[in-house]
Amino acid sequence: MTERFDFLIIGSGLAGLNAALLAREYGSVCLLSKGAISETNTNRAQGGIAAAMAASDDPQRHAEDTIRAGDGLCDERAVQALTDEGPQAVRRLMQLGVEFDRGADGAPALAREGAHSEPRVLHAGGDRTGLHIQRALERCVRSGQIDLRERHTAVELIVEAGRCAGAVVADADGEPHTITATATLLATGGVGALYAQTTNPPTATADGLGLALRAGAVARDLEFVQFHPTALVGGDGSAFLVSEALRGEGALLLDRSGRRFAAEAHPDAELAPRSVVARAISEAMQRDDAEHVWLDISHRPAEFLRERFPGVYAGCLERGHDLTAGPIPVAPAAHYHMGGIWTDLDGRTSIAGLFAAGEAATIGAHGANRVASNSLLEAAVFSTRAVRAAIAGVDGEPPTPPEPVSPLPVAGGNAAPSWAELRSAMSAGAGIARSADGLSEALERMRAWPASHSGDASLASASTAAQAIAHAASIRTETRGAHLRVDHPGTDPAWRRRLAWQIVRE
Ligand SMILES: Cc1cc2nc3c(=O)[nH]c(=O)nc-3n(C[C@H](O)[C@H](O)[C@H](O)COP(=O)(O)OP(=O)(O)OC[C@H]3O[C@@H](n4cnc5c(N)ncnc54)[C@H](O)[C@@H]3O)c2cc1C
CATH class of the missing domain: 3.90.700.10 (Succinate dehydrogenase/fumarate reductase flavoprotein, catalytic domain)
Structure with a gap:
């Protein structure tokens, strides 16, 4: 069975929910979540969302703090967009019903967090910020005009004549369906569940990254996985x-x-x-x-x-x-992936018709290391931009990243025999402290994985993503941001550049 929508939005965290709520004003929307709608990283966010809301603060200072923490790899235009549009994105969340905690003066209470030079973190329900955002946006999504499909997993992107035309989706019984769309948005969240210990929910298995790579999209900054201390x-x-x-x-x-x-x-x-x-x-x-x-x-x-x-x-x-x-x-x-599917400032990937936003994407706003509370903001700001870009049109040539793109030596075929094997290989070799020996051992294990998967489509996507992350980590022979190489403990100025990757099919 084939269904057709104007927008196919894959993921029901802040990026996907916000995108769906904007997109429904312009056309038909199908919104997918792999698990229950609220099984997201967003739902777990505690500390809050950063934005220069105080009279004593300004977006420029927020940008400077972000760039300092990014360890030389932030894209300054992306940071500027993030911090300039931050207050507006927060006000939109308030309009959608998010009730941030307020101080005695009635204004939103602002906390200070690591690497922020100013108190600029809005929070809700004390330390239940994500839960409050998720609930408020879910309420709006359920109010109508959005075809919500819980427990539906995107298992393959459909690319025809170089353009993304939608996705093959497995329903709750594992039955495949084809959903075509003018614009497809990957808002699939993070990669934490590729590791044995993670703060992420079990659904955070890097599906979007794996799907996009297998469809031929460019990914970037993959080696930068943040481990929450x-x-x-x-x-x-x-x-x-x-x-x-x-x-x-x-x-x-x-x-x-x-x-x-x-x-x-x-x-x-x-x-x-x-x-x-x-x-x-x-x-x-x-x-x-x-x-x-x-x-x-x-x-x-x-x-x-x-x-x-x-x-x-x-x-x-x-x-x-x-x-x-x-x-x-x-x-x-394992907590947050700075890297992911490469997009321009408007969420466009290197495949026409395919957009990405939130943690699944890498725009360059976090560089090699994310500042606390900037990721909810990124999901809000850039999912809005992506939908606006999709509305403006999907007919032009797709953008290309500014840096050279290297072929990724990942066939896109071989899949881990089990989640336990995948997590063990990633934690042992591509975890918090990495070395050439550990990474080559992990990659060796991955190369021995069988060419076909066990029928678990997420495992296939996750396996591609895991190999890509481990490979990128093996190439960056320095320590920078969240990427710690015990055999290369220093930061090397010659490595002040980003690594972009693409699977090239023969
Ligand atoms: C414990 C914790 C605390 C955090 N605290 C903060 C904080 O205080 N401030 C902050 O800024 N950030 C915080 N973060 C990070 C932040 O929550 C995330 O980066 C952000 O919520 C990501 O939003 P998202 O919409 O991109 O993805 P998510 O919210 O993770 O949503 C991903 C969605 O994609 C769906 N999905 C995945 N694969 C598929 C598939 N194949 N098919 C269909 N659907 C799929 C999932 O089911 C889910 O609905 C925290 C993260 C965690 C884990």
């Missing part, structure tokens, strides 16, 4: 995120002997960029031969902590830790 790590691989907003409110990192160590790595200590803090924690764990370090905010009043961090407080308590009473055990976990 502070997650309560459970035995099942689900790591419960302990937001850096806690560190913003004075939480201290302590090693096994109760000694603070973050200041030895960076003058901003616990508030240094994520990669620096994650690296410092990983090194402290190695030094102490420990599974975790400690995070202590118990010096702040218990009532304040329960009110400001209700989600983290409850989540920790569920897992047997009371953060008001003493230090809690934390370790880094």
